[in-house]
Amino acid sequence: MHDAAKIVGGLVLFAAVMTSPFWYNALTAAPAAVPALDPPPNGSKECVEPRAYMRANHMDLLNEWRDLVVRTGQRDYVSTTNGRAFDMSLSRTCLDCHSNKAEFCDRCHTFLAVNPPCWDCHVEPKEAP
Amino acid sequence: MFEKALSGGRRYWAWMVSLLVVIGVGAACWYWQLSEGLTITGLSRDVVWGFYIAQFTFLVGVAASAVMVVLPYYLHDYRAFGKITILGELLAIAAVIMCMLFIFVDMGMPARILNIFLHPTPSSMMFWDAVALGGYLLLNIVISRVTLGAERRGDPPPAWITPVIVLSIPWAISIHTVTAFLYAGLAARPFWLTAIMAPRFLASAFASGPALLILLALVVRRVSDFDPGRQAIRALATIVTYAMVANVFFVAVELYTALYSGIPEHVSHFAYLFMGLDGEATLAPWMWASAVLAVVALVLLLNPGSRSSETSLVVACVAVFASLWIDKGLGMVVAGFVPSPLGRVVHYSPTAPELAIGLGIWAAGLLVVTGLFKIALEVRGHLRRP
Amino acid sequence: MDASRRGFLTIAGLSLVGAAGGSTLIAAIGEPGTAVESLPAEPPGGGRRLAMVIDLRKFGHDGELVERCIRACHRAHNVPDFGADRKNEIKWIWAEDFESTFRDEEFRYLRRDLQGKPTLLLCNHCDNPPCTRVCPTKATWRRPADGIVMMDWHRCIGCRYCIVACPYGSRSFNWTDPRPHLESPQADFPTRTRGVVEKCTFCEELLARGGQPACVEACADDEIVFGDLNDPGSKVRRLLAEHLAIRRQPGLGTRPEVYYIVEDPRTLAETAPAAVVPGAAENDHV
Numbered sequence: 001m002h003d004a005a006k007i008v009g010g011l012v013l014f015a016a017v018m019t020s021p022f023w024y025n026a027l028t029a030a031p032a033a034v035p036a037l038d039p040p041p042n043g044s045k046e047c048v049e050p051r052a053y054m055r056a057n058h059m060d061l062l063n064e065w066r067d068l069v070v071r072t073g074q075r076d077y078v079s080t081t082n083g084r085a086f087d088m089s090l091s092r093t094c095l096d097c098h099s100n101k102a103e104f105c106d107r108c109h110t111f112l113a114v115n116p117p118c119w120d121c122h123v124e125p126k127e128a129p
Numbered sequence: 130m131f132e133k134a135l136s137g138g139r140r141y142w143a144w145m146v147s148l149l150v151v152i153g154v155g156a157a158c159w160y161w162q163l164s165e166g167l168t169i170t171g172l173s174r175d176v177v178w179g180f181y182i183a184q185f186t187f188l189v190g191v192a193a194s195a196v197m198v199v200l201p202y203y204l205h206d207y208r209a210f211g212k213i214t215i216l217g218e219l220l221a222i223a224a225v226i227m228c229m230l231f232i233f234v235d236m237g238m239p240a241r242i243l244n245i246f247l248h249p250t251p252s253s254m255m256f257w258d259a260v261a262l263g264g265y266l267l268l269n270i271v272i273s274r275v276t277l278g279a280e281r282r283g284d285p286p287p288a289w290i291t292p293v294i295v296l297s298i299p300w301a302i303s304i305h306t307v308t309a310f311l312y313a314g315l316a317a318r319p320f321w322l323t324a325i326m327a328p329r330f331l332a333s334a335f336a337s338g339p340a341l342l343i344l345l346a347l348v349v350r351r352v353s354d355f356d357p358g359r360q361a362i363r364a365l366a367t368i369v370t371y372a373m374v375a376n377v378f379f380v381a382v383e384l385y386t387a388l389y390s391g392i393p394e395h396v397s398h399f400a401y402l403f404m405g406l407d408g409e410a411t412l413a414p415w416m417w418a419s420a421v422l423a424v425v426a427l428v429l430l431l432n433p434g435s436r437s438s439e440t441s442l443v444v445a446c447v448a449v450f451a452s453l454w455i456d457k458g459l460g461m462v463v464a465g466f467v468p469s470p471l472g473r474v475v476h477y478s479p480t481a482p483e484l485a486i487g488l489g490i491w492a493a494g495l496l497v498v499t500g501l502f503k504i505a506l507e508v509r510g511h512l513r514r515p
Numbered sequence: 516m517d518a519s520r521r522g523f524l525t526i527a528g529l530s531l532v533g534a535a536g537g538s539t540l541i542a543a544i545g546e547p548g549t550a551v552e553s554l555p556a557e558p559p560g561g562g563r564r565l566a567m568v569i570d571l572r573k574f575g576h577d578g579e580l581v582e583r584c585i586r587a588c589h590r591a592h593n594v595p596d597f598g599a600d601r602k603n604e605i606k607w608i609w610a611e612d613f614e615s616t617f618r619d620e621e622f623r624y625l626r627r628d629l630q631g632k633p634t635l636l637l638c639n640h641c642d643n644p645p646c647t648r649v650c651p652t653k654a655t656w657r658r659p660a661d662g663i664v665m666m667d668w669h670r671c672i673g674c675r676y677c678i679v680a681c682p683y684g685s686r687s688f689n690w691t692d693p694r695p696h697l698e699s700p701q702a703d704f705p706t707r708t709r710g711v712v713e714k715c716t717f718c719e720e721l722l723a724r725g726g727q728p729a730c731v732e733a734c735a736d737d738e739i740v741f742g743d744l745n746d747p748g749s750k751v752r753r754l755l756a757e758h759l760a761i762r763r764q765p766g767l768g769t770r771p772e773v774y775y776i777v778e779d780p781r782t783l784a785e786t787a788p789a790a791v792v793p794g795a796a797e798n799d800h801v
Binding site: 165166167168172173174175177178235236237238239241242244245247248250252253254255256259311315316317318394465466469470471472475 | 601602603604605611615618619645648649650651652653654670671672673674675676678679680681682683684687688689690691692709710711712764767768769
Binding site: 066075091 | 706
């Protein structure tokens with residue numbers, strides 16, 4: 001290989017530059033403040049599944065609901081936790097409790113810099129006056 | 130091998146940079162389209178496909194036409210095509226890339242384009258078109274890379290490439306057949322509901338593609354000491370002639386069926402194309418130009434004297450290419466929508482940003498062709514540093 | 516527990532419910548006379564063929580009812596209003612005059628009461644839909660359980676092949692963002708986003724909750740009747756058995772499932788009062 005030193009050196013430099021934000025954060029930044037999410041304004045205490053599961057997997061659950069409702073026409077979801085039946089609907093079920101989208105969905109999504117396209121089509125609940 | 134496309138003289142770079150500028154303008158317009166939606170095009174509720182899809186259709190033909198040099202060279206051992214075959218294959222690569230770009234910019238949801246493969250649907254001709262085009266691109270990349278690589282080392286091409294090359298021949302036919310089936314199987318669109326669409330597509334492809342190849346080969350001969358050989362050009366001219374005759378014959382057959390039967394929903398689309406309907410005659414001058422160009426091309430090509438003279442051959446090739454570009458790249462798609470199934474006559478013409486995006490893709494194709502031709506010519510030692 | 520296993524349990528549970536619903540329906544069909552007038556609230560069980568009968572005898576020439584149906588549908592489904600802008604227009608249900616609706620019939624010397632009559636057009640929910648066949652991503656399909664031609668706006672790539680394949684002009688494309696063209700979106704139905712195709716879904720979301728399609732609800736006197744063609748006792752079947760009904764372009768083999776009752780000549784005198792006949796009404800309207 002011609003110019004082996006230049007090529008390898010260049011690759012090392014490239015890797016160093018590309019990963020520099022991680023190094024910088026690891027060495028200097030304080031642990032990020034995890035945003036606190038507001039509970040449902042209607043006082044509901046129980047989600048369709050346990051909180052830990054929802055926190056980690058709500059996006060998968062929503063995708064699954066979406067496919068079941070739209071593609072198979074099934075609308076009832078039976079909770080594996082408490083056996084209650086729910087309407088698999090983002091606007092009618094999820095947002096019925098979590099009507100505080102800004103303090104719940106958005107706060108965490110903004111923190112994580114994710115931008116789910118749900119609200120391109122689904123209508124945001126009106127904030128309570 | 131690829132590094133050969135990244136070094137060149139001042140003229141080479143001036144050409145490449147000006148192409149990049151056109152691509153940049155197209156990309157900017159595409160970004161605008163991405164944020165505003167396809168509303169910035171001339172398309173509407175009634176004419177839902179237009180300039181983009183028509184360019185795609187035309188370019189599938191250019192891509193398929195590589196078979197017109199590959200088949201004689203590899204199956205019939207026609208030595209005269211020895212120098213030009215690689216150019217045909219490289220042109221096919223560029224054309225398929227342009228096809229894909231035109232499909233991509235036509236999508237309402239380009240970010241979801243992989244759904245075609247994530248949820249494959251064998252009943253959809255668009256799925257098969259995606260498969261056929263992707264496969265054809267891969268075949269031509271592999272074939273040209275392997276044959277050129279062997280040539281650079283001074284070796285004969287490896288034996289395993291022969292079946293791959295043979296496979297590329299029916300594959301080329303398939304890409305344009307499937308593209309014709311995209312249109313020809315729809316009860317809703319009587320203009321396209323014709324069994325001769327696939328043969329007609331192939332005939333027009335085998336005329337326009339080799340005509341472009343002749344023009345490109347002559348350009349390359351001017352800018353390098355590459356010479357395709359008189360015999361190769363003459364053989365290509367013969368192919369263009371036969372294909373153009375077949376194409377005009379197929380069009381005549383189609384006109385006969387529509388006009389003699391007199392079924393209004395078949396007649397009305399031709400009436401729109403050539404005469405205009407309800408005062409909407411945007412395409413009529415173009416279609417008449419296409420017809421005149423076709424006649425001019427045929428006269429020049431059928432006459433052995435003018436066919437073998439290089440000057441008149443160039444005129445004939447330009448006429449063939451322009452005539453078929455108008456026919457397939459403008460008229461064929463739009464006329465399928467006018468009049469609409471509800472009898473509505475709607476005006477369509479591409480808007481400025483739509484044309485700029487299209488031009489950007491053509492420039493991208495030219496960029497790829499230039500780069501690939503340069504690699505091939507350098508490998509063969511036809512380009513020497515000044 | 517992972518999401519797919521959870522999904523499996525849901526499906527298993529629901530298919531039991533579905534099977535139960537289906538068997539009641541089959542039992543009902545088995546007994547002539549036990550008409551299933553309203554649709555069951557259960558998710559589609561099996562073997563239904565939902566269809567619509569538009570009783571043109573009951574529609575006037577003034578277009579008032581037609582407009583009411585269109586407004587009800589478009590409001591319920593957040594269909595944007597582009598006004599006079601035909602290029603970006605989106606419509607799930609709309610009106611054309613009778614002659615254009617049945618253009619291939621080339622009506623001449625048409626009975627006066629049908630001349631220029633505003634006629635509702637919508638997705639025909641064909642039994643053999645060409646649009647679903649061409650979709651490269653299965654973003655639109657015919658539900659085997661009830662024949663509704665559905666759409667998945669999450670999956671549509673916006674290639675518009677379905678619009679090209681539809682002989683009825685029933686599909687619209689979102690050329691631009693629809694939100695600015697909606698006055699106040701209904702919260703319980705999504706809007707669409709630019710770049711996807713949309714059309715009528717026979718109000719499957721209302722059917723699932725035991726309701727009727729919005730255009731049917733907008734009618735007062737069975738001007739539009741909706742029901743199951745596989746149920747011999749259903750109102751749609753009775754209407755079709757008793758009256759002359761036509762469909763749009765049946766010769767294309769799409770088997771459209773929206774029927775139009777054109778006046779039965781024998782009963783014309785009773786059902787069509789002179790006032791709706793344009794010739795007779797001309798004096799009233801000047």
